[in-house]
Amino acid sequence: MERVFSLQEISQHNTKDDLWIVLHGKVYDLTKFLPNHPGGQNVILKHSGKDATLTFELYHSTDIIDRFLPPEMYIGQVEQAYGIIPSNKSDENQEQQQETQEEKRIQLARETMPPIEEMFNTFDFQSVARHVLKESAFAYFSSGSGDDMTMRENHNAYHRIWFRPRVMVNVSHIDMTTEMLGAQVSFPLYISATSFCKMAHPEGEKVLARAAGKQGIIQMIPTLASCSLNEIVDARVYPTQLQWLQLYINTDRQMTQRMIQQAESEGVKGLFITVDRAIVGPRGKSANDKDMFEDQGGMEKVLNHERGTGSKTLPSFVDPSMNWKDMAWFKSITKMPIVLKGIQRWEDAVLAWRHGCAGIVLSNHGGRQLDFSPSPIEILPEVIDALKREGCDPSKDFEVYVDGGIRRGSDIFKAIALGAKGVGIGRPALYALGCYGEKGVEYLLNLFKTELAMCMRLMGAPTIKDIQSDMVDTRNLKNHYVANPIDYLAKTTYERLQPRGNLSKL
Numbered sequence: 001m002e003r004v005f006s007l008q009e010i011s012q013h014n015t016k017d018d019l020w021i022v023l024h025g026k027v028y029d030l031t032k033f034l035p036n037h038p039g040g041q042n043v044i045l046k047h048s049g050k051d052a053t054l055t056f057e058l059y060h061s062t063d064i065i066d067r068f069l070p071p072e073m074y075i076g077q078v079e080q081a082y083g084i085i086p087s088n089k090s091d092e093n094q095e096q097q098q099e100t101q102e103e104k105r106i107q108l109a110r111e112t113m114p115p116i117e118e119m120f121n122t123f124d125f126q127s128v129a130r131h132v133l134k135e136s137a138f139a140y141f142s143s144g145s146g147d148d149m150t151m152r153e154n155h156n157a158y159h160r161i162w163f164r165p166r167v168m169v170n171v172s173h174i175d176m177t178t179e180m181l182g183a184q185v186s187f188p189l190y191i192s193a194t195s196f197c198k199m200a201h202p203e204g205e206k207v208l209a210r211a212a213g214k215q216g217i218i219q220m221i222p223t224l225a226s227c228s229l230n231e232i233v234d235a236r237v238y239p240t241q242l243q244w245l246q247l248y249i250n251t252d253r254q255m256t257q258r259m260i261q262q263a264e265s266e267g268v269k270g271l272f273i274t275v276d277r278a279i280v281g282p283r284g285k286s287a288n289d290k291d292m293f294e295d296q297g298g299m300e301k302v303l304n305h306e307r308g309t310g311s312k313t314l315p316s317f318v319d320p321s322m323n324w325k326d327m328a329w330f331k332s333i334t335k336m337p338i339v340l341k342g343i344q345r346w347e348d349a350v351l352a353w354r355h356g357c358a359g360i361v362l363s364n365h366g367g368r369q370l371d372f373s374p375s376p377i378e379i380l381p382e383v384i385d386a387l388k389r390e391g392c393d394p395s396k397d398f399e400v401y402v403d404g405g406i407r408r409g410s411d412i413f414k415a416i417a418l419g420a421k422g423v424g425i426g427r428p429a430l431y432a433l434g435c436y437g438e439k440g441v442e443y444l445l446n447l448f449k450t451e452l453a454m455c456m457r458l459m460g461a462p463t464i465k466d467i468q469s470d471m472v473d474t475r476n477l478k479n480h481y482v483a484n485p486i487d488y489l490a491k492t493t494y495e496r497l498q499p500r501g502n503l504s505k506l
């Protein structure tokens, strides 16, 4: 018989070692799950012994519990569903006051934000997002790992590639269409997977699906989406719209298999397995923010992992034991083409080819994992050379994608010139989504298209096939200390202009 708990009893289980939470009138014992929560421990601790439904719904899809929580964590019903669990009133009042203050700030910022027509480049969205998003959301999105060296380098590396424009070419018509994994797209860019999109917009990934569909490009659906897979698939603007799935391999392989097969049956056309996140990287800004993502990848998590105190019996979102031997199993359970996302050296690119992958994404997770991993664009030429040495033709047999720091149409051009099939964007789509919703994402994609078309025209390359490696000068690409002019646009957008927290009152 199902157990029924009183509110009073639930509120007693409110510590790290004994932690119950109510979601939709159901009681869960999350004590063992706590160290594995991808959003960090604090947000769960904050709601221990209480009803967390409202906060849960802000960030998660309704089916995420069934997908990721082992059934034994469900322990029973609340005696009266959706009851509010008594809590410490003074803590709650303080939290409410802070939230109201932040809501007022955001409302004011939204009333005074510039019209969308004043977004002249991708950085403009970022500078508006800083003001109109919750501080915790902006910190989560904009965070890199460590000293943000890799995150900044991802974009800066593009500044070390200069053009060799071709003139006297008929560029009266520009055709940006191309193919990705055999499907036609309107230009060589896709929206990469970013978890918890509801932090940017209440409809999260559904909005990205609609905008991508209208602009004729592909959306990569994250494992940790805020909307359910069904919802994101249903948001397609036409039945054949293309979507890929980004996959974190769970320690519970059955869970992983179910997700892959559900995606495949829903018509998802590519499986992008993330390979650069054995554990969460130490995220600077979001780790400093005393909010829900406080301990994402913080020291505690790293130490627990090292000491092996993180539960071994529990499924963890990412299986740190994943290795090349698992490739055979991945291939046995899906017909979707498999692409490895997060390759960071040519040797691994060659291994991915040898293991029968359809392609790779050169990516360092937008600089959120290992600081000082190289920018994807820097390693692209050596990856292409190595693949060719192996007898692989990257223009036909194997697709090489690049993401990280793509902020201009000219960045897309440079990546294509150096052998990429296409590029992915993460943060720009999140910022556009957070500021102006669907209209914003479409506007952003149009900015990229306009800039790429302009670049192709001025470079004398009327089609994607005309973009060749002799059109770029990469002599400085490996040299990290060339005298580049300072990128003030990116710099002022990236750095906080306001002091933080209580410092602003001093």
Ligand SMILES: Cc1cc2nc3c(=O)[nH]c(=O)nc-3n(C[C@H](O)[C@H](O)[C@H](O)COP(=O)(O)O)c2cc1C
Residues within 6 Å of the ligand: 140, 141, 142, 154, 192, 193, 194, 195, 222, 223, 224, 246, 274, 341, 363, 364, 365, 366, 367, 368, 403, 404, 405, 406, 424, 425, 426, 427, 428
């Ligand atoms: C807020 C945020 C969340 C992300 N979540 C995921 C994720 O769940 N899975 C994944 O494979 N990559 C994730 N990424 C990495 C992106 O897919 C992509 O590699 C990266 O954002 C590209 O760099 P860019 O943000 O400079 O465009 C995330 C990136 C950001 C900024």
